[in-house]
Amino acid sequence: MKITFDRLVIVLIIAVAGIYIGKYFYQKPQFVNGQKALDFQAQTINKQSFRLSDLKGSYVLLDFWGSWCGPCRMENPEWVAMNKRMAGQKLPKADGFHIVSIAIERNEESWKRAIEYDGLNWPLHILDQTSSMKFFNSPIATLYKVRALPSNYLIDPQGMIIGVNVSPEEVEKRITQ
Numbered sequence: 001m002k003i004t005f006d007r008l009v010i011v012l013i014i015a016v017a018g019i020y021i022g023k024y025f026y027q028k029p030q031f032v033n034g035q036k037a038l039d040f041q042a043q044t045i046n047k048q049s050f051r052l053s054d055l056k057g058s059y060v061l062l063d064f065w066g067s068w069c070g071p072c073r074m075e076n077p078e079w080v081a082m083n084k085r086m087a088g089q090k091l092p093k094a095d096g097f098h099i100v101s102i103a104i105e106r107n108e109e110s111w112k113r114a115i116e117y118d119g120l121n122w123p124l125h126i127l128d129q130t131s132s133m134k135f136f137n138s139p140i141a142t143l144y145k146v147r148a149l150p151s152n153y154l155i156d157p158q159g160m161i162i163g164v165n166v167s168p169e170e171v172e173k174r175i176t177q
Contacts, residue, residue: 034162037062037155040140042102045115045125050100053159057095059175060155061166064128064146066104067114072150076118082168083122086175094157097175100124104141104149 039053065072086097099122105111130138136146154163
């Protein structure tokens with residue numbers, strides 16, 4: 001009986017480890033440093049047409065988030081503070097810096113309330129509407145293969161990804177050097 005119980009415990013440990021490893025690889029960002037950022041077209045919160053390629057020449061942070069995502073909302077004050085520090089600052093290798101917030105949402109009103117409540121004071125907010133929060137099946141999230149929030153990509157002035165899931169401090173350091 002003891003041998004069977006020991007084997008059962010080992011099988012359970014292997015199964016749990018397999019689940020965690022599989023989840024890690026499933027949620028891991030699919031794009032890496034040095035890859036070209038994929039262009040997309042969307043409409044901003046102000047109903048303006050937007051293309052990512054319009055920001056060529058500037059550093060861009062694509063920030064995937066959701067009003068329903070606790071870790072995203074906890075991170076927002078840091079992005080607000082960093083964006084405030086960067087406002088109007090001359091950058092050595094770029095025309096500027098822009099945050100493009102891409103909200104994966106089902107409810108537009110929740111998204112708008114979260115932007116106002118969190119004080120997200122930049123103009124480039126995009127609603128990437130989804131029918132299933134479980135599978136992130138919205139158009140831009142699918143294009144960038146986002147499977148977990150928060151997720152972000154830092155893009156250089158030439159349109160190349162130079163950071164994946166970077167902190168505000170790391171973004172500030174990279175764009176000011």
